[in-house]
Amino acid sequence: MIKxxxxxxxxxNFYDNNYIYIxxxxxxxxxxxxxxxxxxxxxxxxxxxxxxxxxxxxxxGVEPYFKDTxxxxxxxxxxxxxxxxxxxxxxxxxxxxxxxDFYDTLNLFxxxxxxxxxxxxxxxxxxxxxLFARLRSIKQKVVILIDExxxxxxxxxxxxxxxxxYQESIRDFYAEIKGKKVIKFLGITGVTRLKDVSIFSVxxxxxxxxxYSDLATLVGFTRDEIKNITLII
Numbered sequence: 001m002i003k004x005x006x007x008x009x010x011x012x013n014f015y016d017n018n019y020i021y022i023x024x025x026x027x028x029x030x031x032x033x034x035x036x037x038x039x040x041x042x043x044x045x046x047x048x049x050x051x052x053x054x055x056x057x058x059x060x061g062v063e064p065y066f067k068d069t070x071x072x073x074x075x076x077x078x079x080x081x082x083x084x085x086x087x088x089x090x091x092x093x094x095x096x097x098x099x100x101d102f103y104d105t106l107n108l109f110x111x112x113x114x115x116x117x118x119x120x121x122x123x124x125x126x127x128x129x130x131l132f133a134r135l136r137s138i139k140q141k142v143v144i145l146i147d148e149x150x151x152x153x154x155x156x157x158x159x160x161x162x163x164x165x166y167q168e169s170i171r172d173f174y175a176e177i178k179g180k181k182v183i184k185f186l187g188i189t190g191v192t193r194l195k196d197v198s199i200f201s202v203x204x205x206x207x208x209x210x211x212y213s214d215l216a217t218l219v220g221f222t223r224d225e226i227k228n229i230t231l232i233i
Contacts, residue, residue: 021069023069023070024050024053024217024218024219025053025066025069025070025071025072026070026071027214027215027217027218028050028053028054028057028071028218029070029071029074029075030214030215031050031054031187031209031215031218032054032057032185032187034207034209035185035186035207036183036185036186036205036206036207037186037187037188037206037207037208037209038149038188038189038190038206038207038208038209038210039188039189039208039209039210039215039218040189040190040191040192040193040210041189041191041210041219041220042191043191045219045220046219046220047147047148047189047219048086048147048189049219050187050189050218050219051084051145051147051187051189054143054145054185054187055082055084055143055145057071057075057077058077058079058080058082058143058184058185059079059080059081059082060079061075061077061078061079062075080141080142080143080184080185081109081113081140081142081143082142082143082144082145083106083109083142083143083144083145084105084109084145084147085102085105085144085145085146085147086147086148087146087147087148087149087150087151087152088147088148088151089101089105090102090105090151090152091152092151092152092155092156092166093155093156093162095162095165095166095169098152098166098169099121099122099123099124099169100121102124102127103119103121103122103124103127106119106127106128106131107119110131115134115138115140117134117137117138119131119134123169123172124169124172124173125169125172125173125175125176128173128176128177129176132176132180132182135182136181136182140182141181141182141183141184142182142183142184143183143184143185143186143187144177144183144185144186144187145186145187145188146186146187146188146189147189148189148190148191149170149188149189149190150190150191150192152166152170153166153167153170153192154191154192174206178204178205179205186206188206193208193210
């Protein structure tokens with residue numbers, strides 16, 4: 001039976017629909033070991049699928065989705081709530097709506113995990129500050145996955161006023177994340193590195209692994225991978 005090529009970004013689809021999956025779990029295991037990571041790649045390169053794979057690991061463990069993958073008999077972590085922040089889903093032309101989108105996402109995360117607390121409205125860093133305090137009070141660690149962190153910045157590169165608003169907010173956001181022990185794993189992706197955002201100075205405990213040799217094949221496909229999957233089907 002010829003397998004189908006997957007579409008979309010959900011790792012669960014590979015299992016549920018018997019799609020072709022080129023096993024990247026060895027590289028993902030290495031990535032997770034860095035604990036707080038950032039990597040940049042072009043769009044449509046598989047960054048979101050990598051984050052969704054990590055989310056599936058932490059939310060469900062290896063059963064049933066990782067059967068026959070490299071990581072299956074090596075993953076020993078328990079499950080954790082996963083906060084997914086896809087900046088492509090947040091407004092990039094209205095700062096107030098951006099804050100509201102972020103706030104709504106945090107509240108959905110709280111509801112989905114049946115946490116018995118609420119957070120007040122504010123800028124992203126203010127909402128996170130309250131969330132982290134509540135999580136500490138119940139001794140709950142979480143995984144945070146941030147996709148396309150630079151979306152609002154690249155969209156406003158020619159709009160200095162709005163760019164500066166987003167830049168300041170993102171800087172405060174990463175300052176709030178820094179050093180928080182309630183974060184089990186932090187994974188961030190983006191198209192650009194944009195060092196002027198100060199993500200690598202304010203968030204100095206984040207490892208930029210974009211050019212790490214052990215993660216070179218984390219996204220995209222090698223020639224051998226393409227040949228091997230062609231032989232399988």
